[in-house]
Structures are given as C-alpha cells and as structure tokens.
Amino acid sequence: MIHIVNGDVLGNKIKGLNGNIIVWREMYDFGPLNSNWSNDELINNRAIFFEEKLNIPSTLFLQNCNNQLNQLNKISREEEVVLWFEHDRYDQTMLMYILTQLSIQKIVNLSMVSVNSYPTISPFYGLGQLNFEQLTKLFNQRVKITSNQVKEAVTGWNAYTSSTLEEVKKWITDEQHELPFLLEMFKRQDRYFPSALTGLNEIELLALNTIAKKTCSFRDLYKSISPSLINDGLSDLHIASLLNELIKGENALLEIDGPLPAFEYYHLDPSLTISPNGENVLKGKANRIDLIGIDWWVGGVHLNKTVCY
DSSP, X not given: OEEEEEXXXXXXXXXXXXXXXXXXXXOTTSSOOXXXXXXXXXXXXXXXXHHHHHOOOHHHHHHHHHHHHHHHHTOOTTSOEEEEOOSSHHHHHHHHHHHHHHHHTTOOOEEEEOOSOBTTBSSOOOGGGSOHHHHHHHHHTOEEOOHHHHHHHHHHHHHHTSSSHHHHHHHHHHSOOOSTTHHHHHHTGGGGSOOTTTSOOHHHHHHHHHHHHSOEEHHHHHHHHGGGGTTTOOOHHHHHHHHHHTTOSXXXXXXXXXXXXXXXXXXXXXXXXXXXXXXXXXTTSSOHHHHHOOOEEETTEEEOSSSOO
16 A cells, blocks of 8 residues: 655654555645646756745755656556545645556556545644544545546646646536545636736735735744635745745835745744835735736746736
C-alpha cells in the first residue's frame, strides 16, 4: 500500500498505518502551468518561477520534483494507492495532477481520504489538524476512486492548465462531476483573476482592505484573512508573494518596513501600510495594472498587461 499525502505534518501523523508514504511537495495553485508542456518542461519552468518569487533554489526545486515523480513511477499496478487530500484549492489542484500521472501509468487500484470537515473541529483547515486515531478512522472509511473520477481529474487538469479561462468554463458545464470537491474549486477560479475596475483579484483586494483599516504586521494580516480563505489553502509564502507584487516600483500600492517571508526566512514579519496609490485603487480611482503592471499565473493563464481580465 502507498499513501500519497500533501505535506510533512500529515505524513508524520500517519506513519503508524500500514504502507509506504510519499509526501508530495508542490504548489499547483501557484506559478506557471501549460497543458502542452512535458513534465520536464513543467518542472524546469516552475523552478525558475519559484526561485524568483519564493527564493526557493531552482536546484532544490528540481531535485524534489524529480525525486517525487520517480517515486510515483515505481508504484506497481498491484498496489493500492491511497490519496489523502482536502477540499481546498491547494489540495484539489495537486489531486488532479497526481491522478493524471497515475492514469498515465495505468494504476487503477486507487482510493482516497478526502474531507472538508470533521466533528468537533472548527474551523476545519485540513487533515493535519487531526490526531492519529481520527486519521485511522478516516483511513478505514476511505472510498474507491472510480474510472469516471480519474477521467474528471485528467480533463480538469487539462482545463486548469489551459491558456484561457474559457476552457475552465467549458469543463464546468460539459464534464460529468463525481469527485467531491473539484467542481466547487473550479467555480471559484475566476476570483483569482483581476477585477476590471481595480486590477486586483479577490485575495489581493481582501488583503488591501484589511491593511487600509489599520497598519498591521504580516503575521497579523495572515491571521486576519485566513478564515476567509478556508477554501483556498493559501500558505503564508503564497500570500507574501502576492503582496510582493504590490510593492514594486514607484507606484507601489503598499508601504513596507522590511522584506516579507520567503523560503528559509519564514520568521520575517514586516509592518504593512496602504499607500496613497493603494487607497486610490480601493476607491476605484486607479487600476493596479496601470500603476504597477502584472506578471502572474492563474493555472495556465499568464496574466500580463494584454491578458489580465
């Protein structure tokens, strides 16, 4: 038996279960994707982006991604593979990718533990909140992944990594939906695209509105907005990277008194203040794209000054 989990916390907690554990370390809700890229192209392009935006050395990123793919390729078709993934966007994008890779290998003995709540735990962010006894109970209640669900994940991955949002909309209406949380994730995809009025996506808008009310530290901001992002699964580094895009150049939307958290600098906690330009954007008097531009990815869509809405 093989368990595939998202993150070391959960991986450590289920060590008492029978089977080997593959801890998958990636962020498919972040960075460049393209439905036409090979795995090598995907990993190489993402390594460059992650080094630029998160300070993760490209050599480390490449080593990690190639290592986990090698582990995946060694799984025999006879073994049961148990996928442990939650309801949020972070996990659902990873679930799509892994099911796509497993389908290429024609591995069909698949089951999953996938929940969006647990009795007595509120708010529920993820499986890492549970203890071994609770996780064992969920493991014993795991459900088989059907061929239709695998197909949904594969077509979903193709739509998610498409260069246009139209493919996502088409997938929502045309695909048969049987995976428990994937459709809802896709329905929220447009909130990551900039508003035509402000040039901000909904997460950026939430962050700026919070900072506009009162100057705050990064950690206080993250703590404040996290309950509103329970279906997103955004890490502190992801939020920090979004904010870094808003402090660039002479027309920055935020003022900051030090660097934001990055890889191996998780402890950083600068103070954040809204700038006059940021206030004008929130009032609809200015647009982020005009002031500081944009160079970002939402799935397979590369946002820039010509492709942004």
